[in-house]
Amino acid sequence: MADNKMQENEKVVKNNFIHLQIENxxxxxxxxxxxxxxxxxxxxxxxxxxxxxSICLNFGTAEKFGGKCNLRFDDTNPSKEETEYVDSIxxxxxxxxxxxxxxxxxxxxxxxxxxxxxVKLINDGKAYVDDQDAEVISQQKGTPTRPGIESPxxxxxxxxxxxLFTRMKNGEFNEGEKVLRxxxxxxxxxxxxxxxIIYRVLKAPHHRTGDKWVIYPMYDFAHGQSDYWxxxxxxxxxxxxxVHRPLYDWCIDQLQEAxxxxxxxxxxxxxxxxxxxxxRKLLELVQDKHVKGWDDPRMPTISGLRRRGYTPESIRxxxxxxGVTKVDGMIDVTLLEHSVREHLNKSAQxxxxxxxxxxxxxxxxxxxxxxELDAVNNPEDESMGKRKVPFSRELYIERxxxxxxxPRKFFRLGPGREVRLRYAYFITCNKxxxxxxxxxxxxxxxxxxxxxxxxxxxxxxxxxxxHWVSIKHAIKSEVRLYDRLFTVEDPLSVKDKxxxxxxxxxxxxxxxxxxxxxxxxxxxxxxxxxxxxxxxxNLDPDSGxxxxxxxxxxxxxxxxxxxxx
RNA sequence: UGACCCGUGGUGUAAUUGGCAACACAACUGAUUUUGGUUCAGUAGAGUCCAAGUUCGAGCCUUGGCGGGUCAACCA
Numbered sequence: 122m123a124d125n126k127m128q129e130n131e132k133v134v135k136n137n138f139i140h141l142q143i144e145n146x147x148x149x150x151x152x153x154x155x156x157x158x159x160x161x162x163x164x165x166x167x168x169x170x171x172x173x174x175s176i177c178l179n180f181g182t183a184e185k186f187g188g189k190c191n192l193r194f195d196d197t198n199p200s201k202e203e204t205e206y207v208d209s210i211x212x213x214x215x216x217x218x219x220x221x222x223x224x225x226x227x228x229x230x231x232x233x234x235x236x237x238x239x240v241k242l243i244n245d246g247k248a249y250v251d252d253q254d255a256e257v258i259s260q261q262k263g264t265p266t267r268p269g270i271e272s273p274x275x276x277x278x279x280x281x282x283x284x285l286f287t288r289m290k291n292g293e294f295n296e297g298e299k300v301l302r303x304x305x306x307x308x309x310x311x312x313x314x315x316x317x318i319i320y321r322v323l324k325a326p327h328h329r330t331g332d333k334w335v336i337y338p339m340y341d342f343a344h345g346q347s348d349y350w351x352x353x354x355x356x357x358x359x360x361x362x363x364v365h366r367p368l369y370d371w372c373i374d375q376l377q378e379a380x381x382x383x384x385x386x387x388x389x390x391x392x393x394x395x396x397x398x399x400x401r402k403l404l405e406l407v408q409d410k411h412v413k414g415w416d417d418p419r420m421p422t423i424s425g426l427r428r429r430g431y432t433p434e435s436i437r438x439x440x441x442x443x444g445v446t447k448v449d450g451m452i453d454v455t456l457l458e459h460s461v462r463e464h465l466n467k468s469a470q471x472x473x474x475x476x477x478x479x480x481x482x483x484x485x486x487x488x489x490x491x492x493e494l495d496a497v498n499n500p501e502d503e504s505m506g507k508r509k510v511p512f513s514r515e516l517y518i519e520r521x522x523x524x525x526x527x528p529r530k531f532f533r534l535g536p537g538r539e540v541r542l543r544y545a546y547f548i549t550c551n552k553x554x555x556x557x558x559x560x561x562x563x564x565x566x567x568x569x570x571x572x573x574x575x576x577x578x579x580x581x582x583x584x585x586x587x588h589w590v591s592i593k594h595a596i597k598s599e600v601r602l603y604d605r606l607f608t609v610e611d612p613l614s615v616k617d618k619x620x621x622x623x624x625x626x627x628x629x630x631x632x633x634x635x636x637x638x639x640x641x642x643x644x645x646x647x648x649x650x651x652x653x654x655x656x657x658x659n660l661d662p663d664s665g666x667x668x669x670x671x672x673x674x675x676x677x678x679x680x681x682x683x684x685x686x
Numbered sequence: 687u688g689a690c691c692c693g694u695g696g697u698g699u700a701a702u703u704g705g706c707a708a709c710a711c712a713a714c715u716g717a718u719u720u721u722g723g724u725u726c727a728g729u730a731g732a733g734u735c736c737a738a739g740u741u742c743g744a745g746c747c748u749u750g751g752c753g754g755g756u757c758a759a760c761c762a
Contacts, residue, residue, distance in 0.1 A: 135699080163762050198761060255760055264758055266688045300760055310689040312758050321760035340762050364690055364757045387691085389755095394697085400762095442710065444699045446692090449755055453697050456711050466724060473721095501724070532722070543720055575720045586720045653721040 137445035139178070139386055143186060143355060152354040152381050156188030159353050160214065160221075161228075161344070163195045164206035164328070166400040167415035167422040168213045170436070170457070171391040177440035178388070179357055180219040191351055192221035196229050197343050199327035207328070209415065213423040218433045226351060228343050229329045235338045236290065238346060239301060239320055242375060243282045248319065249275055250285040251302050258300070261307070262315050268308040269315045275304065289322055292335045296322045303342070305371065313368045317341055341365055345372040348383040356383050359390040360447060391443070392451045395605045396421045397612045402620055411624065418669055419606040419628050429603060430649060430659040430671035432468070435461040451611060461671075465657045469649040470498045470505060473543060473588040474637040476600060476655065476670075478517035480563045480592070483548065486514040491593075494574070496544040508640050511594035512545050517636050518589045519654075523564060525553060532584040534564070541586045543653070547572040588653040595636035600658070602630040602670045637668070 143156055158179040162172060183190035192214060196202050214221070242248035251258060251274045263269035277285075282301075289299055301320035309315055319342035324335050348356045356369075362385070369385050397403065398421055406412050406420070416424035426436065439460040443452055473496075493509040518534070527535040534540050539549040545568075552565035571578050575586070609615055609623045641650065649659045649671075657671040 137699090161762090165762080195762065201761075258760080259758070262758055264688090267758095268688090269758090297760065312689085315758085318760055323760080337760095339760075344762085360691070361756060362762090366690085389692085442698080446699075448692060448698090450698065453711065456698070459711060462723090471721075471723095497720095500720085530722095541720060545720095583720090585722085588721075651721080651723080654723075655721095656723090 135441060135444060137388075138447070139182060139355070139357060139388065139445055140185065142386060143182070146354070146384070147186070155352070155354050156183060156186035157190070157352050157354045158183045158188065158357060159191040159193050159226075159348065159351065161193045161195045161347075161358075162210050163198070163201070164203065164210060165198075165201040166206060166404055167209050167420075167424055169398055169400075169403065169420075169422045170393065170396070170426060171398045171421075172213075173217060173423055173436050174391045174440050174443070174445075175357070175359075176214055176217055176219060177437055178445055181440075182355070182357070188354075189224060190219070190221060191224040191226055191353070193226040193347060193351065194228065195340070195344070195347075196227055196328065197337050197340060199323060199325040199337065202328050204328050209424060213427075216427060216433055217423065217436060224351075226347070227329060228338075228347050229327060231343065231347055231350060232330060232334055232338070234350065235343055235346060236336075238376075239286065239338070239342070240283065242303065242319075243286060243301075244279050245375070246279055247304050247375065248301055249277050249282050249304055250289070251275075251300050251316075251318075252298070254297055258318070262312065263307075265310075265312060271307050272302070272316065275316070286320075289320070289336050290334075292324075294322055296324055298322060301336075303371075305368075311364060311367055313341065313365050314371070317368060341368050342372060345369045345383065345385075346376065349373060349376055349379065352381075353383045354381070356385045358385060358387055360387050360449065361390075363387045387447065388445045389447055389449050392449070392613060393421070393457065394451055394454050394610050395607050395612065396454060397607055397620060402617070406621075411621065418601075418603050421606075428669065430465070430657055430669060431461050432464050432649075435464040438464065451613070454605070461657070465649050465651070467501065469651045469657055471496075471500065472638050472641055472650040472652070473510070473590060474600075474635065474641070474650075474652045474655070474658075475517045475519050475588060475590050475595075476602075476632050476635045476652075477520040478634060478636055479520040479523055479561065481516045481518050481548070481589070482563060482565050483514050483516070483568045484551070484565050485567045488514055490514065491591075494544050508638075510544060510638055510640070511591045513591045513593050515592045516542070516589045517592055517595065518542075518564075518587050520561075521654075522585075522587050523550070523561070525561065533587065534585070539581075539583050541572075541575050541583045542568075542589045543586050544575055545573070545589065546570070546575070547577055547581070547583060586653075590636045590638060592636075594639055596639055596642055598635050598637055598641075598668055600632045600635040600668045600670055602632055604628045604630075635668075641668075 147154055160176050160179045180190045194207055251272050261270050286301055300318045302316045303319050305314045305316055307315045319339050320336050323337045326332050366385050373382055407415055412419055415422050416428055418425055418429040439457050491513045494512050495507050496510045497507050498505040523534040524531055534550050536550055539547050541547055547569045548566040550564050550566050553561055554563040556562050604627050605625055606628045607623050608625045615623060644660055646660050649657055651657050658668050
């Protein structure tokens, strides 16, 4: 009883400072007790693990308070945005396990309303058309420590402004020739309040509106209004928008019909050790073909992680574990890796595989004889059942599992040693056969028929249990092994130009001659398996029967090194 | 020499809103184990950036320092 309650409590999403603020707003009766969030990606790339944090936060928060969460594409810059990205983003959000139902929006849905709103600002004398070019405007803006100076076009009449803005809309001006600016305060200590540009001429086709528009609103001008029109109550974004908040609020203030106020709340974006997350850099990796695409398993994108073998549950658990604060820190990847291991350890089927085969002949096992042995699919979950594994005279074991001259703490096979073949028999190594080059090519062993299933009736113990496959029955397969893409612990410290120098050359390896149990061939894409001492793997959905080995390798290698000291 | 934000073990988050700092990851030790996995038991590690102040009592409040971050795109 008490235990049940404890477990329930553990499942409840951890409170964070945003939840506390919302509870407070609710207590004060704000927004008619509504909680409505949104996830607003710009469709200019694939979503990555950092976005997953935001998705879990926004959708999770809505869920927690019985509210709603919209998906809105912030598509106000047609030069960078593509439909491919829109599609992938929708796939990824769904895959993570969240649903916007019928609340799919685009900032481009509001182009008309945004235009009308800009006209209203002009009529109110709160916006003006500036004829100066980007460089001049930038210079007049001043610096963070020095106030700006006013544009000579700042005091045009509303009539003149309206005429010019209309002509901007009609395509009479070229890019860069004219912009619409909000008239706020050139002396403000906040750079964003120094007459920010709210509309610019951009003669690029938009992925949804085509060439209907040649002027596009800027982020600051579009975001708050979009929030308002969608009924968003809590507009959660990352820390770098903190200084934009006064402008966000200013825009809302101009909405005279405003019957409620969306509120911007900022949190720290995710920084992960050994992980490059900048969209610009990821795009570069894709464009320069350092990886095979946005969903390459080496990428920190959600689709990359998915192909890498990560489960949605594990990513959601990770997001919950790291919490939400305004502290700009660096989270250790091991926490992410722990989250998958935790989930996969419960859900992955165990199967035997040999990545680097070494032939073993059981000399006292009759030639031509075969048998099927029982193997459990998951020792921690009996409901996952059993399978039959074929056994015969000639087997492969992992080359790493044998050492001719074993060091002190090596427990596995060596000359004269006895080990267990998992689910099969005890075997003892009697003879090592080498080729001309002195390489070990075969091991001759004897088995103990009495130890069938893996236990000896005399109670004899062995120190190691090995994976194996029957050569005749095993399926030969190409296996791809993945490791961390980058070698720097703090990728943020690396200069933009140099980041590729820190790519890990070992991050991707193809192992051509691997062997797995026949059982694997029955698997479906995204079924997860676990190999002894190699970690989890899953079938790659995009290349037929190839396998991906998933990331525990490094850890286990380290473990062995430690024991070997 | 501006504005805004942040500062708790190695890392990330907590601390009943002022009551002697907890949890997870990582590390280490030991036990169990038909995966050197898992599981279990345990150890170590911060006195909360610093300094004053208020208070019986401060990680939480005040002031002043120090340190870090963000902002000067017709990007989001």
